[in-house]
Amino acid sequence: MSREIKQEAPVVRKVDISADGRYVLSGSMDSFILWDIMQGKKIQTFHHEDFMSLGIGVAFSPDGKHFASGGKGTKLWDLATRQEIMIFDNDKAASIAFSPDGKYFLYASPGPLPVFLKPKPTMKTFDAATGREIIDFKTQPTPAWEFWAVAYSPDGKYVLSGGTDKMVLWDASSGNSIRTAKVNGVIRAVAFSPDGEYVLSGGTDNTVRLWNAKNLTLVKEFVGHESIWSVAFSPDGRYALSGGIDGNIKIWDLASGSQWKILAGHTGVSSAELGISAKFFPDGKYVISVGDASTRIWNVSTGEEVASMIAFEDGEWIITTANGYYASSPKGDQYLSVKVGGKEYSTEQLRESFYRPDLVNLALSGGSLKELKKVADVKPPPVVAIIDTPKSIDKSDAAITLKVTDAGGGIGDIRLYLNGSAVMLDSTRGVKIVASNRNEITKTYKLKLSSGVNLIKAVAFNADNTMQSTGAVHEITAAFKAIGKPSLYALVIGINEYKNPKLQLNYAVADSDLFAKTLQQGASTLFEKVEVKKLSSTEETTRENILKELKAMQTLNPDDLFVFYVASHGTVDDGEYFLITSNVGSTRTERLKTDAIGQSVFKELISNIPATKKLIIIDTCNAGALGEAIQVAMLTRGMSEDTAMKILSRAVGSTILSASTSLQEALEGYQGHGLFTYVLAEGLKGKADKGKTGYVKTTELADYVDNEVPTLAEKIFKKAQYPTISISGQTFPIGKVR
Template identity: 65%
Template sequence: MHHIENAHSCAISDTIKISNVMFSPDGKFVLSLGLCDGIIKIWDVETGALSRSVEAHSCNYMIVGAHGLEFSKDGKYLISGGDSSTRIWDYATGEEIATLLRFEDGEWLVMTPNGYYNASEKGDQYLNVTVGGQPYSIAQLRESFYRPDLVKVALSGGSLKEFRRIAEIKQPPTVAIVDTPASIGTLETTVTVKVTDAGGGIGDVRLYLNGSAVVLDSSRGITLTPTAGTGAVVKRYTVKLAQGTNSIRAIAFNADNSMQSSDATCQIVSTYKAPTRPSLHALVIGVNQYKNPKLQLNYAVADAQLFADTLQQAATPLFEQVKVTCLLTREETTQENILQTLRSYRELNPDDLFVFYVASHGTVDDGEYFLLSSNVGSTSTAKLKTDAISQHALKEIVANIPATKKLIVIDTCSAGHLGDAIQTAMLTRGMSEDTAIKVLSRAVGSTILSASTSVQEALEGYQGHGLFTYVLTDGLKGKADKGRTGFVKTTELADYVDNEVPLLAERIFNRAQYPTISISGQAFPIGRVQ
């Protein structure tokens, strides 16, 4: 250590404090972590020379838990702690693999240098990143950079160099709600949104009413030209309001829809009283037969019919009317007919409930999730984009249904191969089925229940049905009413499915099945216990 001591005395002043000193696994180097500057220095034991240094953490840090330096068991990775973060480094190259953040309330976030991240429910609300020289919440990049599977790739030693980086993203516009009344006595009002280009152009505009999306103004194929000299575009939207206080939230995206603006909000009080009680409208789809016979399913139609019948019975005592539309034949379940039927719900009122259930195949290709309609033959990337129902199309239609209480149930079997998780993540560009569900749920402000995660098959053949739908309908019949209130709420139904499906899958099939549950928007009663 004599040479190392000399090196230290030459390189570090007396005021610099060292948090940790340790040998590399091969004993050839000594590593130190500066307590004040957060720099990792690597010293050659033989020569005493500074081999390299890494600016790992900012100064004056205080982290949750232990801090300092540690090697992975195989010696390939170096873990350092500081500035409220833990970072993982490739020891051979000095490149950062990921940053792990844990916040005081227990929320957490893991992010790669590219900006792709995984997080707890509210973890992405606490971290700011720089885009175009300005600070923004990373939550504003959620739809493009929330990719847990790519984080797994990075932590497993895979490279993400071919993927887009946050540094390449252009700034979102700024948004303001202007010239909008504070109170009305009618069902509808006009909400005026001023969108100002901040350098990244103007893309989609969304309006949320009481937490649920009711307007999605898509920019696809449209060039928005701001008013000369102002950089601003003024958009006016007719919005139906519920009786009482209505919370309006507006956001807009940059031109390529990779990043959303900060929120613009307002409240409007409506004294309008609807002449009838709310109604429940449901679109229930089951697809057994496809153009490609290899895609045939056995239980999708039976599952859809079971859900429709159960919902009709459970919901009827609660609503003015319960209208359940079933699409079950090959002719009824084409892409064209499903999308046309979904668009027919744009005339609902804000107090109405909308339920969308689909049992079919689902798959992810080229970074996008697709529901397979009966007209699908080839599952090539090109054919999926023209023949199936894309995540984008589903998001756009559901977000334009004006009901503020929405529930989406997706009971799909994967049409792809459940192979190596890392290889799959690279092929799908990190957009797994469960990630797609969570992104869609936030985007439309709706609770979504999905049969299984991307690395599992949805189990079929339980009491003549798929396991997921059988448990779901059991919950709707009353088993989800844990509080014995006589009502089944969407959140209670989600909890019941989340708890019961894995238990039955293990006990009956000796297999794993974990539903994807994403709760967003309002919780509301969907059925009454008979």
């Protein structure tokens, strides 16, 4: 799969992995990044006040509690809090390392550049607990770049350094040099074997060398790489890897001396840049590498890329798998393009099919995605244009005409957004064919408008709805006078009793009553009219009746607010999220598709509500077989509920707050309610009004819920509960603080 970065992203030059394989540090020239491999996300970017052309050195402590960063002012950090603990020295550290027992810290500095400044290379060890300098390794006057690379022996007794024309073995306790090996050029990378018997070196003469560690006599040479920037042993000592400026990682069989694997995929690496830096994971099954703007993980046995991680200059990020599934920050997927059928598309256009953080986690944990569809197999989306549509109008509705041209992938759903919120979803394909060109269709939609400027966006999907088109945008100024304040309409649902008695809940109805009452009180003076419709009886909360009530909301106006709240069961099955209604008896997949409300149906109904300000709140429990289904989904490539909510939020242009709790937590409750709804109500009453403006906005409510729910859950249930918060569309006040 071909990718291209569309936003500034720093070239990554240094990398390290924590001893448990969970965390990765990647260093660029003026910053470094901490990644969580287990959760498949970027944790934090750390900026340095200085510029390191070699890249900021990074290293984890052996116990995994701390990490260190080079650059000007070598720093020690606490991993749990990500706070700086101390600064060891102000020299620019090009290479850093912890002793195997974690008690000491070693760094090497080439000294200031350029060469005419007569740099004074330094290499020092410090007490990692106190920061006290222990040894200053003294050297004779040397040319620049004396210390390119350093490494501790596994027993901590020796230090190995690589520099200009030589490699030196040092006594770690005294700082005295023991032995020197001469080479041509500069040694840029050194490493000890796991048993301490051998060392590796690599540098500018394009050769990887295996040496006897005791006397530094040459054992074997590995030729066939361009200028080398990193070397490493596999944990079992059978293999060595090297990374060079040709953009490749080569894995060598140490016994035979032959090349075993080549890992190719980094681009933009040349002699003008630094080469590839790479290391084995602690289990030896994977390799991590950096060298262009990406940090990549490789499967050693297959030689295939598992995932690529990119952090952008503005803080956004994206992780992609080899077949195109991805996890990202809110805007990260806008910055990476992919080629489909020879044409370039934004990753964002694939969001509703390929935004799958759960599958990224599966790939990173060793699972296979080979049987799933690939981005390369996706057919191109159609091309959409808004035609024959006025730019100004003096009434409250307008005819929006679209021309949709098939680009080879057919034509699927068509969606219209008004001021960022979906207000029309057409999945009927009931369109008029243009006689002159059978690849084109046209359709005219009647949209209600807001007074003033209306920004309309139209998108269309390919036939199987796996990829959407680039949005066509049109602006209409409507010069009619708005009458009165907007109104708020809410559909509030709580379901305690189900056809299947095993699904019974204790607090769903009480939660819905609390939310309805709190919303009514907070919104009553803010809107022209507040209409809250509650559904709680078994007759009112069937699939059929809830769908009927949602369809009734299609009469709303663009300036109105729509709030949807439900407390019930929810599950993910066969790759789709289902809201469990009172009529559900069997939770088998085929019955859920007919008896529950599936994500696709829910998305279509919400998208066809004309209100441009929407808030969706879903408080669901996963009990018994349903709870197991969530776990199975995570292990067998099904979509997680968190993923489903985030996809839905972006698709309909609405903010979604959701929580999924276990049966035990749902039955125990808190203060007579479910914890999530209790916190939600407290936020609406005024605790979410951080700015003390007297109003609670949707974004403030989201922040309050996001911060308060995990804290209280940990305190009450001794178990963290993390709500899903996905903000899309417009931000608006939802209530007035009394």
